[in-house]
Amino acid sequence: GGDTQGALEILDWAVKNGCADDFTEAIRANTLQQSGQAKQAAALRMEKIRTGSRNAVFYNDEAKARLDTGDTQGALEILDLAARNGCADDFTEAIRASVLRKLKTD
Secondary structure, three states: OOOHHHHHHHHHHHHHOOOOOHHHHHHHHHHHHHOOOHHHHHHHHHHHHHOOOOOHHHHHHHHHHHHHOOOHHHHHHHHHHHHHOOOOOHHHHHHHHHHHHHHHHO
């Protein structure tokens, strides 16, 4: 639910007006995910990760999205990358616990 198209328009204004940051880009990725554009959301998060972002939100959201689709190995890879890059946090560890529970029950 919600007005995902309206949200994306506002996020585009943030970019246009030069005030986009990691927070607005994380919201953009989540909005894309919610609107059924999972591939675009993943591409945005992975671009942030590949370009060296140390913001845990991109790692956490990507790992959670992978877990939600049943890709436990992919989720673990992202969580391990967060740990290697020194940006794991409490949310990262909570997602890791969910992944490990899922692996145990599969």
